[in-house]
Amino acid sequence: MTPPAPGRDRGLVRPYVVTDGRSHPTRNTFDLVTLVMAHDDRPLGGLSPEKRALMELCLGGALSVAEIAGHLMLPVSVTKVLLGDLVDSGHLSTRAPIPSAQLPEAQILQEVLDGLRARL
């Protein structure tokens, strides 16, 4: 385990306030590497400061759930709750992580291997 970063400012708001006391997202579709994309045609007015920050981050381009949590310095569980709300409201859409049913693992492994070898 790596100790928490020293001096990281988590702000004044506790995680359970950010999520209105919820600890589970409205949908159970988020993996750490689920890719998230923002829709730029949705109004940001009325969003909480955390959701607005999340949208501002995601409007720059696609990111994984883990990256969003890391950039916003929010726990993954809290990030998933916010993401669920924003998918429900049409602000975000997701691309599933490894769609194993559609893309066989053998093919992914070969692509990973090719990509790694190309870096040597």
Added chain:
Amino acid sequence: MDSALASDHGAYGAHPDGGVYLRRTVRTAAKILIVGHFAVGKTTFVGSLSEIRPLRTEETMTQAGALVDDLAGIEGKTTTTVAMDFGRLTLSDSLVLYLFGAPGQQRFTRLWQDMTQGALGALVLADTRRLEQSFDVMGLLEEHGLPYAVAVNHFDGAPSHPEEEIREALDLLPETPLVTCDARDRISSTRALISLVEYLQTRTAAQEHV
């Protein structure tokens, strides 16, 4: 990479090699865990390979171990924070690989479920001075059914042992790959990952022929 995008969002701190955001053409995200005991070099390994400045996520746990189920009213309980560092490698126009440096503590069960779900496999980093400390994490991987290879991270001044001795000390199966690496070195770390993925391939091929 979309370096213009990254500089537009400089507040999020891009690694010199690439932008913060994924290429628009990326369709698939794969995941490999880098695991091992405290101070074995997980974060260094992830940092050597990542195209982005490695990121950290944290999760709050009750001291008893379960992730806080009801986040309301936790002030009275002792909580602890567990962190994992991770990085990213874009391997092709359509494929991105995430490396998660995972803590080995068994009590963080939900975090482990999150991390292992959908992972291709794991690389166990080991230190010859503390081989016995790798057992916990290897047991956890076996519990979660996640295949792994072992990479002995080279530390200056650490004794070097014949491979057979290390295999025996770690009680490795004959097919489990054992390699050495220097987590500070990108090429060496890449080679260790390649050994893991080659092993995963042979397993997948064997399963298809059953």
